[in-house]
Amino acid sequence: MKYLILVGDGLGDLPIADLHDRTPLDFAETPMLDALCRNGRLFLTQTVPEGFSPGSDVANLSLLGYRPEDYYTGRAPLEAASMAIDLAEDETAFRCNLVTLNHGVENRVEMIDYSAGHISSDESRQLIEALEKECSTKRFHFKAGISYRHILLVKGDYPVMDTVPPHDFIEQEVTAPWLRYMQNPEWAQLLNKASNVLATHPVNLQRAEKGLNKANAIWLWGEGKLPSMPSISERFGLRGSLISAVDLLKGLGIVAGLEILNIPDATGYIDTNYRGKADAALKCLQTQDFVFVHVEAPDEAGHQGLLKDKLQAIEDFDAKIVTPIVSGLRSRGEEFRLIATMDHYTPLSLRTHTSDPVPTILYDSRELEKGSGQNFSEKTGQQTMNTLNKTPSDGETMLKQLLQQ
Ligand SMILES: [Zn+2]
Structure with a gap:
């Protein structure tokens, strides 16, 4: 049968x-x-x-x-499995989107594009490699996936918070979820440093010249341990x-x-x-x-x-x-x-x-x-x-x- x-x-x-x-x-x-x-x-x-x-x-x-x-247990560990990433027991996978954010007045943050203009895998690989080189620590590691879809591995404990999928906020305000990360010094340091690295990366400068959305931030969500x-x-x-x-x-x-x-x-x-x-x-x-x-x-x-x-x-x-x-x-x-x-x-x-x-x-x-x-x-x-x-x-x-x- x-x-x-x-x-x-x-x-x-x-x-x-x-x-x-x-x-x-x-x-x-x-x-x-x-x-x-x-x-x-x-x-x-x-x-x-x-x-x-x-x-x-x-x-x-x-x-x-x-x-x-x-x-x-979450979406990210399943995507990590498809990328042949072996999650250790003390590791959590976060989905790490390359996104386009707009920082306006009075800390207002807007999600311009959850996919950074459906950035190509070739461009995004260079960005994720730069993030891994400049921003990784003993606890945080970046793994390149396809287009705007990547993984951040976190070792050990971290403050559990309410994360949200970026595609639910297209052209909408995301100040509150962004501030949830900013309230934790370790996350704030990671996200700010990532934004700095991305802002001046040649891939983004070229995208800006072509009038394409820059991948100017990372957005973390869908986290979980391997089921x-x-x-x-x-x-x-x-x-x-x-x-x-x-x-x-x-x-x-x-x-x-x-x-x-x-x-x-x-x-x-x-x-x-x-x-x-x-x-x-x-x-x-x-x-x-x-x-x-x-x-x-x-x-x-x-x-x-x-x-x-x-x-x-x-x-x-x-x-x-x-x-x-x-x-x-x-x-x-x-x-x-x-x-x-x-x-x-x-x-x-x-x-x-x-x-x-x-x-x-x-x-x-x-x-x-x-x-x-x-x-x-x-x-x-x-x-x-x-x-x-x-x-x-x-x-x-x-x-x-x-x-x-
Ligand atoms: Zn669907």
């Missing part, structure tokens, strides 16, 4: 007037997802437990069968792989003990290498028991508020991921159980994530039980739950259902 979880990131949405009050998932042409849903079980999964913010980190951890209440989790193979005796273009997902796969399959030209958007992903999923199932395939594009379209792109991303997920994988397994005569779902909604009208429970298909190729008879949508998921008088299950229950024979 082969087991699959196919995830369209941010696939869910709210009814849209232009679509006659249907959601993009309901409106889009998704013949394979609908067929699997009609012949399979349909239910809702609460991927984001109460009290957690609806990030892809928490939601995908749930979909991998780990209760965030037990295992979620200590039993691997999926330890928990369920399954060997498996994870396929995603996104570092955070790769980090989740690593801490869950999955093999990470890197697909050339996997971009995280609608131009991604779908075929490479579907082929890799089919190939790894020749020798392994389990695969987790993650597609980022619907989420990105949701954040950008682009209806056309979101519809395209949903139809591509159906036609270029779900369809070839299911057809490929069928033509090999393979028996399989499959979950098709999303991590969370990314409604176009909100351009951010929500915590709604997500519609989930569980399909068994042997079609042992009577199917739901429904097409796949947010509404049919809710209707099915109402009819059966059931509440959403959590991710761990969902995974255990997948693995039931």
Whole structure:
């Protein structure tokens, strides 16, 4: 038996007037997802437990069968794992963005750009190397990642404070969170020194000349220690792989003990290498028991508020991921159980994530039980739950259902 979880990131949405009050998932042409849903079980999964913010980190951890209440320690340690950084027990990883801040009158600080103009990895590597050379101490070390996304490692204790993601404050005031750091002498010294190093760095001088946003500050957030989790193979005796273009997902796969399959030209958007992903999923199932395939594009379209792109991303997920994988397994005569779902909604009208429970298909190729008879949508998921008088299950229950024979 082969087991699959196919995830369209941010696939869910709210009814849209232009679509006659249907959601993009309901409106889009998704013949394979609908067929699997009609012949399979349909239910809702609460991927984001109460009290957690609806990030892809928490939601995908749930979909991998780990209760965030037990295992979620923060976003940065997962990204550190994807960068092959070994976190020691006494170390904490902070996500370290290169950002563009504006310091105005009376200490007012504004977040001009959480990504310093989506600075290139080549430029940012030079900046992070300079920071490591000039600002690192026995306790603080900088590790270069991709574009504006880097890691600061902190050894030993530090004052715990409320940190905030910079992308939640685009063109807004961030005086209060900035001052929280400034109130601690050690943090204040680090952040001020970093700003000084960045201000005069040739990379930034060149950016200013070209009229690009300077990476004039670092922003620290998403901190946590490495989660200590039993691997999926330890928990369920399954060997498996994870396929995603996104570092955070790769980090989740690593801490869950999955093999990470890197697909050339996997971009995280609608131009991604779908075929490479579907082929890799089919190939790894020749020798392994389990695969987790993650597609980022619907989420990105949701954040950008682009209806056309979101519809395209949903139809591509159906036609270029779900369809070839299911057809490929069928033509090999393979028996399989499959979950098709999303991590969370990314409604176009909100351009951010929500915590709604997500519609989930569980399909068994042997079609042992009577199917739901429904097409796949947010509404049919809710209707099915109402009819059966059931509440959403959590991710761990969902995974255990997948693995039931
Ligand atoms: Zn997102």
